[in-house]
Amino acid sequence: MLDEPQIVQVTAQATAVIPFLIPRSAIQQVMGPGIQELLATLTTQGIVPTGPVFSHHFRMHADVFDFEIGVPIPSPVMPAGRVKPGQWPAGTVARTNYHGGYEGLSSAWGEFDAWLAAAGRTPARDLWECYATGPELGPDSAAWRTELIRPLLP
Numbered sequence: 001m002l003d004e005p006q007i008v009q010v011t012a013q014a015t016a017v018i019p020f021l022i023p024r025s026a027i028q029q030v031m032g033p034g035i036q037e038l039l040a041t042l043t044t045q046g047i048v049p050t051g052p053v054f055s056h057h058f059r060m061h062a063d064v065f066d067f068e069i070g071v072p073i074p075s076p077v078m079p080a081g082r083v084k085p086g087q088w089p090a091g092t093v094a095r096t097n098y099h100g101g102y103e104g105l106s107s108a109w110g111e112f113d114a115w116l117a118a119a120g121r122t123p124a125r126d127l128w129e130c131y132a133t134g135p136e137l138g139p140d141s142a143a144w145r146t147e148l149i150r151p152l153l154p
Helices: 024-044 102-118
Strands: 006-010 013-023 054-060 064-072 084-088 091-099 127-133 145-151
Touching: 013 024, 024 064, 064 084, 091 102, 102 145
Parallel strands: none
Antiparallel strands: 006 091, 013 064, 013 084, 054 064, 054 127, 091 145, 127 145
């Protein structure tokens, strides 16, 4: 289920990220360990994230995921291992909340993109998923919430 999408302005935000270029089939194997590595690095540096874990997908391809996982942070991270500083850019975005399990994200994106087309808006190639709540709440995926974000072209 999607909330009503909104068009909003966002400000730039410092992030800590780990980039990935992997086969689509490997996503479930890299997300958990990558998030653990990212958060452990921030803990070591005394940095507390200011928001939830996100994934930023640079391009969509049938066989490959080109993306980064990250978190917003209040101060720059020092590069360590695969963790490096990043930035969530300022700009105009469309965003909505998807309620449900991760297996429904593909359909949610289809619905969101259809809304954008009907609204006459053109999204950029990249997209963001912010994992506001998920399995840490328990096995009932109806309580999970993922924010879907598409930067918009002028």
